[in-house]
Amino acid sequence: MVVPAVLLAPDVAPKAAGRLTTPQLYRLVAAALIALGLAAGAAQLAAVRERQALMHDVTAVSGPLSGRAQELYRALSDADATAATAFLSPGVEPAELRKRYLDDIARATAALTVALREADDEDAVRLRTLADRLPVYTGLVETARSYNRLGLPLGGAYLMEASTLMRQTLLPEAQGLLAAAQRRVIDAQRDATGTPITVYLSGLAGLAALVAAQVLLARRTNRLFNRGLIAAFLVAVVALGWTTVALNAAGKQARAGQTEGSSQVLHLAAARRSALQARADEGLTLIARGNGARFEEDYARVFDELTGTLGRVSIAGTDIPLRRWTQLHGEMREHDDTGDYRAAVAMATDPEPAGLSQTFRELDMTLDAALTAANDRVRERARRAAGALTGLTALVLLLTAGQLAAVVLGFRPRIGEYR
Amino acid sequence: MKLRAAGVALVLMVAACSAPDEVREAPAEAVLPLPQNVQDPAEVPSAAPAPSCVPRASLRPTGALPRPGRMPSNTAMARIAQRGRLIVGIDQNAYLFGFRDPQTGDLAGFEIDLAREIAEAMLGDRGAVQFRAITTADRIPVLERKEVDLVIRTMTMTCERWQKVSFSTEYLSSRQRLLVRRGEGIKEFADLAKRKVCATRGSTSIIKIAAQPSKPIPVSTDSTLDCLVLLQQGQVDAVSTIDVLLAGLAAQDPATEVIGTPVSDEPAGVGVSKDSPELVRFVNAVLERNRADGTWQRSYDRWLASRIGPARPPAAVYRD
Numbered sequence: 001m002v003v004p005a006v007l008l009a010p011d012v013a014p015k016a017a018g019r020l021t022t023p024q025l026y027r028l029v030a031a032a033l034i035a036l037g038l039a040a041g042a043a044q045l046a047a048v049r050e051r052q053a054l055m056h057d058v059t060a061v062s063g064p065l066s067g068r069a070q071e072l073y074r075a076l077s078d079a080d081a082t083a084a085t086a087f088l089s090p091g092v093e094p095a096e097l098r099k100r101y102l103d104d105i106a107r108a109t110a111a112l113t114v115a116l117r118e119a120d121d122e123d124a125v126r127l128r129t130l131a132d133r134l135p136v137y138t139g140l141v142e143t144a145r146s147y148n149r150l151g152l153p154l155g156g157a158y159l160m161e162a163s164t165l166m167r168q169t170l171l172p173e174a175q176g177l178l179a180a181a182q183r184r185v186i187d188a189q190r191d192a193t194g195t196p197i198t199v200y201l202s203g204l205a206g207l208a209a210l211v212a213a214q215v216l217l218a219r220r221t222n223r224l225f226n227r228g229l230i231a232a233f234l235v236a237v238v239a240l241g242w243t244t245v246a247l248n249a250a251g252k253q254a255r256a257g258q259t260e261g262s263s264q265v266l267h268l269a270a271a272r273r274s275a276l277q278a279r280a281d282e283g284l285t286l287i288a289r290g291n292g293a294r295f296e297e298d299y300a301r302v303f304d305e306l307t308g309t310l311g312r313v314s315i316a317g318t319d320i321p322l323r324r325w326t327q328l329h330g331e332m333r334e335h336d337d338t339g340d341y342r343a344a345v346a347m348a349t350d351p352e353p354a355g356l357s358q359t360f361r362e363l364d365m366t367l368d369a370a371l372t373a374a375n376d377r378v379r380e381r382a383r384r385a386a387g388a389l390t391g392l393t394a395l396v397l398l399l400t401a402g403q404l405a406a407v408v409l410g411f412r413p414r415i416g417e418y419r
Numbered sequence: 420m421k422l423r424a425a426g427v428a429l430v431l432m433v434a435a436c437s438a439p440d441e442v443r444e445a446p447a448e449a450v451l452p453l454p455q456n457v458q459d460p461a462e463v464p465s466a467a468p469a470p471s472c473v474p475r476a477s478l479r480p481t482g483a484l485p486r487p488g489r490m491p492s493n494t495a496m497a498r499i500a501q502r503g504r505l506i507v508g509i510d511q512n513a514y515l516f517g518f519r520d521p522q523t524g525d526l527a528g529f530e531i532d533l534a535r536e537i538a539e540a541m542l543g544d545r546g547a548v549q550f551r552a553i554t555t556a557d558r559i560p561v562l563e564r565k566e567v568d569l570v571i572r573t574m575t576m577t578c579e580r581w582q583k584v585s586f587s588t589e590y591l592s593s594r595q596r597l598l599v600r601r602g603e604g605i606k607e608f609a610d611l612a613k614r615k616v617c618a619t620r621g622s623t624s625i626i627k628i629a630a631q632p633s634k635p636i637p638v639s640t641d642s643t644l645d646c647l648v649l650l651q652q653g654q655v656d657a658v659s660t661i662d663v664l665l666a667g668l669a670a671q672d673p674a675t676e677v678i679g680t681p682v683s684d685e686p687a688g689v690g691v692s693k694d695s696p697e698l699v700r701f702v703n704a705v706l707e708r709n710r711a712d713g714t715w716q717r718s719y720d721r722w723l724a725s726r727i728g729p730a731r732p733p734a735a736v737y738r739d
Contacts, residue, residue: 090524136452151522152671153512157454157644165452289511289519290552291641294455339506339549342524 022220023418029213030411033232034404036209040202040236041400044243047196048392051250051385054188058257058382062188065115066181067375070269072111072130073174074368077276079104080166083141084283085357087148087159089349090342096351105138115177123180126173137165156287163284167277178269185262185378192254192385196247203240210236210407221414228410232403239399242392249388257381264374267313272367274306279360282329286336286345296333303329315370321363328356451652454645456620461639463629464621472578475686476738477588478696480704487543495695496541499568505541507534508553508567508690512644514667515722516573517550526550529722530571533590533689536714537569540705554641556621559583562692569702570690573664575623585695586688587702588735590715593661594681595627598668600650605657607679611635615655617646624660627682643668650675661685666726677727686733707735 020028079101086097112134116127140162148155210233217226281299285292303326310318328347336344351357490496499505509517509530516528535545553561558574561567562584573593576586597616599605612633618624620639628637638655640646646658647668658668665677689706691699709715710732719730 091522132447132450133452136449140452147671151520153514153518154644154647154671156512157642157648161452161454161645161648164455168455169452290509291512291554293554337551339551341511341519341526341550341552345524 021418023415026411026415029216030407030415033206033209033213033407036202036206037232037236037400037403037407040199040206040240041396041403043196043198043202044239044396044400045393047199047247048243048389048396051192051247051254052389052393054192055250055254055382055386055389058185058188059379059386061118062181062184063375063379063382065118066178066185066265068111068115069174069178069181070265070371070375072108072115073171073178073269074272074276075104075108075111076166076170076174077273077280079108080163080171081276081280081283081360083144083159084163084280084287085349087144087155088283088286088345090345092149093145094351101141105134108134123177126176129173130170133165133169137162137170140165153289156289159287160284163280167280175273182262182266182269185265186258189254189258189262189382193251193258196244199240199243199247203236203243206236207233207240217414226410226414228406228408232406232410235399235403235406239396239403242399243396246388246392250385253381253385253388257378257385261374261378261381264313265371265378267309268315268367268371268374271306271309271313271315272364272371274302274309275360275363275367277302278306282332282348282356285333286341286348289341299329315366317366318363321359321366324354324359325356325363328359332356451654453654454640454648456641457645457649458620458639459615459636461618461620461625461629461637463625463637470578470582472581473736473738474576474578474581474586475589475688475736477586477688477703477736478699479737479739480700480707481697484540484701484704484708487540490541491697494701495568495692495698496701500542503542504547504549505534505538505569506549506551506567507537508551508558508561508570508572509534510572511550511552512642513573513664514671515726516663516667517571529591529718530573532718532722533709534569534571536709537689537702537705540708541701555619558690562690565692568691568698572690573661573687574690575661575685576688577623580690583693585691585693585699587691587699588706588737589686589688589733590706591663591687592730592733593663593685593687595624595659595683595685596662596665596677596681597679598647598650598658598665598675598677599656601674601676603656605678608635608659608682609633611657614657616657616659617649617655618658618660619643619646622660623683623685628659631682647672647675661687663687663723663727666723670726703735703737710735 082097082101082104086093086101089097112127112131115123116131119127140158144155144158144162146155147158210229214226214229214233217229218224278299281295281302285295285299288295307322310322332344332347335341335347348356485491485496488500490500509526511517511519511526513528513530516530517526518528519525520527531550534548534550538548539545551561551567553567553570553572555572558570558572559580562570573591574580574586575593576589580586597605597608597611605611608631610633611631612635614635615638616628616635617638617640618628619642625637625639628635635657638646638649640649643658643660643664646655646660649655650658651672658665661683662677662681669675669677689702691702706715715732719732724730
């Protein structure tokens with residue numbers, strides 16, 4: 001902003017507070033008003049830019065980051081569950097399960113590769129562990145597969161080692177990535193919701209100063225109103241009002257994005273995590289062949305978590321598969337516990353629509369759809385929040401310039417009277 | 420002088436602070452995976468002062484076998500016949516002894532054969548067996564809790580165990596030896612000083628490993644298969660348990676071999692609850708018959724002869 005020449009007059013510097021000449025006083029007041037106007041404009045601009053950046057981060061950076069972390073987690077845990085089911089299938093594994101497992105690994109690798117490009121330090125450590133160990137995991141699964149095809153029990157031991165690596169190392173790291181990404185989304189949403197205190201303070205200070213200046217001028221001159229100052233006041237009111245309304249609208253959207261979006265994502269991701277782990281446990285209990293008690297205990301634990309989470313966020317369409325799963329699992333365990341191992345395996349790998357595989361798939365797909373919708377809501381709300389701030393930067397600049405011009409125009413004739 | 424030192428320190432500090440643009444990557448190093456529940460070094464169960472007894476001596480059969488389905492009343496056999504099936508605790512992961520054939524999903528092996536023989540003698544139906552896969556550590560507890568009628572799971576007859584359960588006569592002799600990778604020059608326990616030797620948790624093998632004068636480091640796992648995985652991955656240098664189980668492991672990996680002087684004598688017997696001496700006598704009668712009519716030999720030849728060499732059925736020893 002160009003500083004008006006009138007303010008640069010050499011005799012502006014006050015010699016002592018009480019002994020100012022009138023033009024000096026006017027110049028000082030005008031300078032103060034301009035400074036306050038600039039401060040208010042700057043505060044508004046900063047608040048708008050900050051919130052735009054936060055929402056942009058949600059739509060363009062942390063949101064996609066969280067999406068990829070979710071994808072990575074899902075791909076890895078689905079690979080674990082699928083490898084177990086494929087291993088259990090009598091004879092040669094079904095081609096469909098093999099493809100599903102390979103697709104999971106391909107998706108995990110793709111998500112890893114993209115994530116590695118833009119990771120911060122903390123994430124990079126996790127990603128490196130994942131990148132180091134994923135090939136080891138797949139190697140163990142293939143070894144398990146070869147031994148299994150040869151008809152040797154050793155295959156089961158390799159598959160369990162693979163699953164141990166997955167559960168004790170890979171999944172916790174992927175979970176860490178997911179939590180960090182989701183924390184970043186929620187932090188951005190929370191920051192965008194806060195009260196813009198500097199905007200209020202600077203705006204109100206500017207308005208108060210304009211009123212005070214008007215009173216001062218009214219006392220020193222015979223004119224009751226100074227048109228320039230009135231105009232500046234009105235412009236400042238518009239700027240403050242407009243910015244406040246827009247920031248609040250954006251804040252509301254950000255809050256909605258959190259309640260309807262990101263906090264749902266947290267619950268749903270947890271539910272899907274539990275479902276996938278329970279499914280893998282089911283298979284591993286059978287693969288362990290008598291050493292599987294701890295997998296069955298783990299199944300009971302994660303299944304409780306699953307029903308608990310789904311009790312907190314009610315998702316339409318999860319009740320029926322959840323009930324059927326509980327029932328089928330009970331029957332399957334009954335078979336295994338009474339020694340009918342083959343019947344238990346047949347139930348666990350049954351590909352029919354009412355079987356365990358499809359029941360799990362149905363639940364997983366319902367959760368996945370709900371998760372996609374929640375992710376979409378996060379993005380949509382962030383987009384709308386950014387939309388509420390569109391054009392505000394230009395408007396704030398324009399109004400601030402107008403306000404300053406009005407102050408200068410209001411004071412110039414008054415200072416001119418003393419020439 | 421002080422000033423120069425300060426100057427040098429300053430230069431060093433600046434040098435230390437101005438990190439290069441690229442973060443120096445630590446050289447990547449593979450981390451080997453582990454099976455679940457590996458203990459390294461293993462907790463060694465205290466070898467309780469063994470009560471003295473003749474571990475092989477069991478109870479003599481009373482006369483000839485009753486006809487299948489016609490068990491004397493008020494006996495464990497009658498109760499089993501009433502139920503219609505014999506419940507046997509077995510191993511599903513011991514290759515050649517009790518394992519699932521992945522192609523068919525069926526249980527097969529030397530010990531599975533024995534369980535079916537007993538079921539046939541008792542119930543007239545080889546298929547009337549309910550197999551329950553149990554862990555090494557569960558063998559005695561499931562008998563004490565009466566969850567199974569018999570345990571046929573390479574269970575070594577020891578005087579200590581005789582205090583808690585009863586055993587049939589010996590159905591297989593074995594000795595604790597070593598499984599190692601071929602061509603590494605390990606021939607005996609003496610070559611394993613300060614090296615890792617694997618066995619299952621809670622087994623007598625762990626105690627034996629720890630007691631060797633060469634002081635190997637015992638490592639324990641949930642199953643002997645996990646030990647073979649560790650051996651293949653180079654995370655242990657040997658697996659030590661009874662030779663018949665080692666033969667089952669060696670059969671799955673031709674790059675390993677069973678070696679070493681036996682460090683124990685471990686007769687395997689069928690585990691039976693202490694409260695059912697009549698069941699012990701019945702099982703012994705079945706074993707007597709199997710030794711005599713060649714059933715034992717046929718099963719041994721089918722599963723084990725080619726892996727651990729020819730053998731004759733172990734002679735029965737009785738305490739009464």
